[in-house]
Amino acid sequence: MTLWVLSYAEKSKVVVMTIKDRMKQPLSVAELQIKGSSKGPRPHKIRVLTGKKNEEFIPPQQFIELLRSANRIMLAEGGDPANEESFLEMLKGFQLSADRVKICKHCWFNRRFNFVNSKSIKYHDELICADCAKEELLRAVRSAGSQYGEKSVYFLEQVLHKTRDLDRTIRMLSPERLDPEFTRYDTIRTSPNEATVRVKNLPLAKKFREMLLQKSETLLPVQALSVEAGLLEGKNQFVVSATATGKTLIGEMAGVQNLLDKKGKMLYLVPLVALANQKYDQFTERYSKLGLTSSIKIGAILIKTSQRVKMNTSPNADIIVGTYEGVDHMLRSENADFLGKIGTVVIDEVHMLEDLERGHRLDGLIGRLRYVAPEAQFIYLSATVANPEGYAKKLGARLVRYEHRPVPIDRHLLFCQENEKAKLISQLAKEEYSMRSSKKHRGQTIVFTNSRRNCHKLAGALSIRASPYHAGLSQYERKKVETLFAKGELPVVVTTAALAAGVDFPASQVIFESLAMGIDWISVQDFLQMSGRAGRPDYHDRGVVVLMPVPGKSYSSAQSDTEEEVAIKLLQGEMLSAGVEYGEAEQLEEVLASVAVTSSVQDLRNIHSLMFGGFDLDKLVSRLQSYRFLEKKGNKVSLTRFGKIIAAHFLPVSKAFLIRDAVLAENSPLKIVTNLEFFDAAYFKYANQIGSSLHVNMPSRVFQGAALDIVFDGESLSHLDIKIRELMLNFASDFLTCTCRDSPYCGCAEQKFSEKIIRLRMERLDPTQIIRNLEDKYGISAYQGDVFGYLDNAVRNLDAVELIARVHSKKEVAEEAKKLKKKVQG
Structure with missing residues (x-):
């Protein structure tokens, strides 16, 4: 058995642990009082701390015997100097001595024992042990x-262990006082420029080379790797x-040089x-x-307004x-x-192949383009892919991979409450905007949130100039924000996660006000895509990413994880790679679209062998034949008149049948289109x-959750301000009057509301005027971009x-649809 005696000198006593x-828990704790004598300081009273009411003392001789039997006597640093000296003198009188040691004061206070050293935890200008910390x-x-x-607490413990x-x-x-030293999670460093290729040595047309030289004398690393991998020799690449990091210029170099060499035009998708x-x-x-x-293909812009x-x-x-x-429409319309x-x-953001809604269409488009332009050079670009080798192989392209950031990024984790966010974001954005990089650019901020x-x-709510930016805005409004931000005149843009792959805002700081897209958590791919927008080598020396999770927050009861x-x-x-898989309805759509570019069954098979999705082509062709969407004679296949319409209009099979059945029933075109798609x-x-x-959580969206129930309830309306009550009654009387069993969740309200928007358009109102009308009559608003899109x-x-x-042969329905179409177009 090893026996230690540890002492700590206080003002009037010395506390002694055995x-x-x-072991951290002592055998006993006693208070020693020392008294002077002719022979020097000697133990006077030794009171054992038992926690009982009756005091327990031990004789001085027994205490001296304890000291003599100890393997080690220790004196903790930081005690009362006078009492320390008395204790050491007392020991000396018994031919004993003590080692000076550093102990955890928090342990000592709780009557435990632990040493501290230079690797212990810093707290309030002293060191404490890991357990106390x-x-x-x-x-x-x-x-x-x-x-x-639990995961957040574990993370904080890891931070404690890491930072000490x-x-x-x-x-x-x-986070009341923002201090980057306290909130920094990590720093993603840059690496040295491994590959340097001088622009003047590139085999480019003279004028093109001179244009590039105005910007830089050398290529960025990923551009250099691409050139070395055969970019300017016509090689297909997956970058x-x-x-x-400069991916766009890779596509431009190949495309422009191929144009100047008369090899054909460039498609940039x-x-x-x-x-x-x-x-x-x-x-x-x-x-x-x-x-x-240059020209643009984004699908026909069909609504005429002065703002286009x-x-x-x-x-x-x-x-x-x-x-x-936009480009696939030309192929599907047999206009290749x-x-x-x-x-x-050049296909940008090619990881969209894994998108649940649009992935199959990009997959089909790539297959069709590889078929109609077999001699073209294909350049695929992506910032985030989980399985790049697999992608490159399937796309028939060389993989060019560069894993380093062009500028370092500091990533910060800022736990906060909802009501603190606006103040914190304002402070962060102001500090960023007050700084200029070595390239003389101000720091600007993108804030990602979860809804429009x-x-x-x-x-x-921010105390610094900021503009919202999302797909619901009109093209004119978005363009205005883009221009101001590009000029450095707008410090902050607040946008949605849905635009993560969107416009190239030259921001130095990205703030995640929310970690959701709607009510779903963003994926790691989304997060990397969004955070990657912080810091541009042409503008900034570093990037900053700030996450602002609210502890305990979730967006739906189905979510087990909380935001932090x-x-x-x-x-x-x-x-994690989600893979490119889609169902039979999507497969049918892609086969039908591919028949628009070939009449050969063998070529059709070849097109679909180039695609990621799995196709049982014989079965799908047979199904489309039975639907009378296509005809097959021997090795030849062609679209029927009905099939051509479906392919060119991107109609799923189910939607095509809905239209056909409604047409055969001679329903009005207005009723047909408003049933097909609600606003x-x-x-x-x-x-x-x-x-x-009403003391309720009122959803802001009209056709979401319990919103219609609240408006549908006459008693609820009686508690509202008279002006708001009148607006709600107008809404209820115009849209909530059906006799359906499931009313107001039968879809009639949405259909009537959608019809109202089209009727207002028929009165020659533009989207802005339509919204104003809805606000004045019903207290209901919308975004211009959404109204444009719906029309x-x-x-x-x-x-x-x-x-x-x-x-x-439903001529009357056709003529009515044609007239209505012209009125909606304006």
Whole structure:
């Protein structure tokens, strides 16, 4: 048995612990009083602390024997100097001595024992042991006023272990005074430029090379790797690299040089209209200097208004920028020949193949383009892919992978409450905007939130100039925000996660106000895509990413993880490949679309062998034949009149049958299109006031959750302000009057509301005027972009109704659809 005696000198006494075998819990604790004598200091009273009411003392001689039997006597540092000296003198009188040691004061206070050293935890300018630090941390978590999950507590313990600083760890729980040293989670470093290729040595046309030299004398690393992998020798490439590493220029170098070498035009394809608009503007300005023309294909812009930005949409241009669907529409409409000779196809954000809704269409488009342009050079670009080798193999392309950031990124984790966010974001954005990089650019911020409504709400709540930006805005409004941000005149843009792959805002800081897209958590791929927008090498020296999770928060009862746990998963997470799989309905659509570009069954088989999705082609062709969408004679296959309409209008089979049946029943075209697609992006303008008056959580969206129940309830309405009550009664009397058993959840309200929007358009109101009318009469608002989009889709659907009616000899329905279509177009 090892026996230690540990002492600590206080003002009037020395506390003494007896420790067996280095155990943290002592055998006994006693208080020693020392008294002077002719022989020097001697033990006077030794009171054993038993926790009982009756005091227990031991004789001085017994205490001296304990000291003599100890393997080690220790004196803890930091005690009362005078009493320390008396204790050491006393020991000396018995030919004993003590080692000076550093102990954990928190342990000592709790009558436990533990040493501390330089590796112990720092807390309030002293060192404490790991166990006490953990206890203090858990106490701080419990008193923080938030519900932290187990994973979050574990993460905080890891931070404590990593930093050895309890003050710093606890500061993560209360971000009132923002200090990057306390909130920094990690830093993603840059790496040295491994590959350098000088622009002047590139085998490019002289004018093109001179244009590139104006920007830089050397290529960025990923561009250099691409050139070394055969970019300028016509090799197909799949380029995987972080946002802002220079991927776009890889596609441009191949496409423009192929154009100048007379190999054919360039198609540059992106997932979003906003991104297509931006690329179109950039290419028009940049390459007109080389005598090249640019045009845009984003699907027909069918609604005529004064706010539409005029753009070249001719397929005869040298460079065609388009959305996936915009270019696929030409192929599906049997107009592939109008594209002319294609030299280069650049497909940006190719990881969209894994998107549940649009993945099958991108898959089909790639297969069809590889068929109609077999000699073209294909360049696929992506920032985030879980299985790049598998992608490259299936796409028939060389993998060019560059895993390093162009500038370092500091990633920060800021636990906070909902009501603190606007203040914290304002502070972070102001600090960022006050700084200029070595390239003389101000720091600007993108804030990601989970809904369009929150974009406006948050932008309005910040104490620094900020603008909302989302797909619900009109093209004109989005363009205005893009221009101001590009000029450095707008410090903050608040946008949705849905635009993560969108417009190229040159931001130095990205803030995640929310970690959801709607009510679903964002994926690791989404997170990497979004956070990758922080820091641009042409503008900034570093990027900043800030996550602002609310402890305990979730967006639906189905979510087991809370927001702060999701934040930690995202920061630590690895991407998982969702794969490119889709169902039979999507497969039928893609086969039908592919028949628009070939009449050969063998070629059809070849097209679908190039695609990711699995196809039982014989079965699918047979099914489409039975639907009378296509005809097959021997090795030849062709679309029927009905099939051509379905393919060109991107109609799923189920939707095509709905239109056909409604046409045969001679339903009105207005009823047909409003049943096909509801306008559901409507909002109660006074949702907050209604919620406050009724003491309920009022959903802002009109056709969501219990909103209709509340409006449907006459008793509820009686508690509302008279003006709001009148608006709600107008809404109820116009849209909630059906006698369906499931009313108001039968769909009649949505259908009537959608019909109202089209009727207002028929009265020659533009989307802005339509919204004003809805606000004035019903207290219901919407975004211009959503109204534009709905009317555009209504025109497409009316076009399909007209054509299908003609196929089935329903002339009156066809003529009515044609007239209605013209009125909606304006």
